Amino acid sequence: MEQRMRRPTRGRVAALATVGLLLAAGFGAGAAPVQAADTNLVVNGGFEDGLANWFVNNGNAGDGAQLSATSDAYAGANAALVTSRTTTGSGPMQDLSGKVQAGQAYTLTARIKYENASGPATKQFFATMHYGGGTYTNLVSVTATKGQWAQFNGTFTIPATQTVSTARLFFETPWTATPSTDPDLHLMDFKLDDVSVVGAAPPAPASKTIEVVGKLPGEHNPLIGHKFGADGFGLVHDGRVYMYMTNDTQGYAPNPATGVSPGINYGDINQITVISSADLVNWTDHGEIQVAGPNGVAPFTANSWAPGITKKVVNGVEKFFLYYANGGGSSNVITGASPLGPWTSERTSTLIDGRTPGAENVAWKFDPAPFVDDDGQPYLYFGGGPASTSMPPAERFNNPKNIRAIELDDTMVATQGTAAVVDAPVAFEAGHVFKRQGKYYFSYSSHFGGNDFGGSQQPLPGYPGGGQIGYLISDNPMSWPKETYAGVLFPNQSQFFGSGTGGNNHQSVFEFEGKYYFTYHAPTLNKRINGNTTQGYRSPHIQELAFNPDGTIQQVVGTYAGVNQVRDFDPYRVFEAETFGWSKGVATTKVDGGSAQFGGAAPNLVVRDIDNGDWTALSSVNFGDNGARSVTAKVRALAAGGQIQVRLDSATGPVVGTAAVDTPVGQWAEVTAELAGVSGVHDVYFTYTGPAGVDLFEIDNWAFQAATLELPVTVTASARCVGGKVYVAVQARNDHDAPVGIALETAYGERSFAAVAPGANAYQSFNTRAVSVPAGSATVRVTGAVGGQDVTTVRTVQHPAGTCGG
Ligand SMILES: [Ca+2]
Ligand SMILES: [Ca+2]
């Protein structure tokens, strides 16, 4: 009610008085010169982009008007025209939240004109700021003469105590409670053009960069330490594991002073985060898919929680189907041409909602998890939330029947038939199915009790406690009676990670190169940032899943150690710099142009927020016996004096190479570090140094270059006279640890030796048939194998001039 009852309070009167003084002092002409750093905070103030960034003030329930573009402009081709005004405050508005700052002074200019024949000869107009709630402040005033463009031109200072998290600028006529009694005086149409608010540049948005080491060197959980990710769902494709996650980082907003973010707000989340790895330790950040919201792949959805993905050949084309929860009320699917997109929506409405047969009694039609059987038949599992009140309390608690299984049709983007009940004990959410040795496994997260589940009840013996992952084993992917319940496969994560890590969970299972893996989340990164008082920001984890001979699952133990690295990292190729085993103090951001490693259609990110002392690292990089000669980075310098140091095995290990990032600031370029003594298998740390307090550079990708393979050989050449002729002698000693072939070539002949033993010499004295020869060169060609590779090393050696009897 307070908001609707706007009145000219003392504050408003005082503000008006200030404006009057400024105007009386002849403000426009005498204004202090605008500082070079000042910025116009208004976007499209001249309406040359039509009505972009403008809308009608809607601060009070009664506010309303029509806003249109008009060619009757003060300048340029367009101005704004406001008609059908219902209140004095009904006028063009632009949101300056996040741009204006308390305590700052701004200069406001604008042009305004009214023309209605029955209106007054002159009329006062205000530029006003709405700071949210009932707080309105008139900023600048002008009295216009009918039919003429009048100019707003004044300054205003936002009080140091004013909260500016909401700050919306609009134009209006002086307030009166019942303007409809004289609309010609109070609600006339007017035109607006050339609006500017000039002052200090907007503050930089607070950094989301995670400054702590969130994944400790040597540990493999959480999977990444530079951002969050929840509800991970693993997909294996073409030798890599892809993890799709709810983008918990989206609403993360640590206070710059305290470092503590407000608690997670799932309503903020409309993106899905994707990472991938070929070894389960070094993960590449593929950024976020803008799934939902006005600019999303599926703009008819608002949220993108709890993704589930599968692949299937449809009409001869392999496609990837990414299902997600549109909040609690419905689920949807988007289609990818690859695991990394590009993504499209084949639907124009949600896939699972209140119209889905068999889902009518499911409270939360969310958490969609796809499964494609060996025969190609696809299924979708979904649902959760409060149990139907039609059941007795004990049944609501123990067998809430809130999860469903349904067939998908061959398109993968529509269901067929009626959903069947999954009678998972104490079920809450997060249904997931995989198949092993002909048996189907359904896992899910259990509820925490309470009024939604029959009030104070006890679980039946063997049934899960709160927030655990239980599972069922069935011979039929559509049949899940309670008798198929097989136990708890993962207790609550707080049992392993301690205070601050409780709450619900969401799991998946995937098979990769002969082993099964279990994914789950825990707010372990949040805990490393804030201690035991976490704010609900979750991180992805993986453990190996082991089975008993009877097919039941050995209960999973959550650890920071995580899983073993599946294979060493191959450094001799271009790979994205947004690939880390571990990192400190860096962030990533998407850039245009596709990925050098994953293809032009795949997203590409760069590592940013690189400060002096930050680092990124790769686990178990195999340089081979012969080692690396150099590493090249594609970088964009942001300051002079930055350096990349390459270290082995820790962030404080020996520096084995350095690249100066001395390329032009702001431009992408390549820099190279020559390396010494880098062979075998090592963790590699890229440590970043340079001037303090500035971002040093950004990095797009890396490539190591293998050392040129060489066969060690010692060569000598001489000339001497024998029997009146000059002989040129060439000798090559095999310094390799295996036999080699050696060819000796001179201008006077050549000779080849097969299988010269280690330490032995190939020797030939070539008869020049001359009494005198000039100095010249001999070529020694050595062939053999190094580390299993065929190698040829060519050396040249000078022989002196020779003469007989001179
Ligand atoms: Ca204009
Ligand atoms: Ca940093």
Ligand SMILES: [Ca+2]
């Ligand atoms: Ca990159």
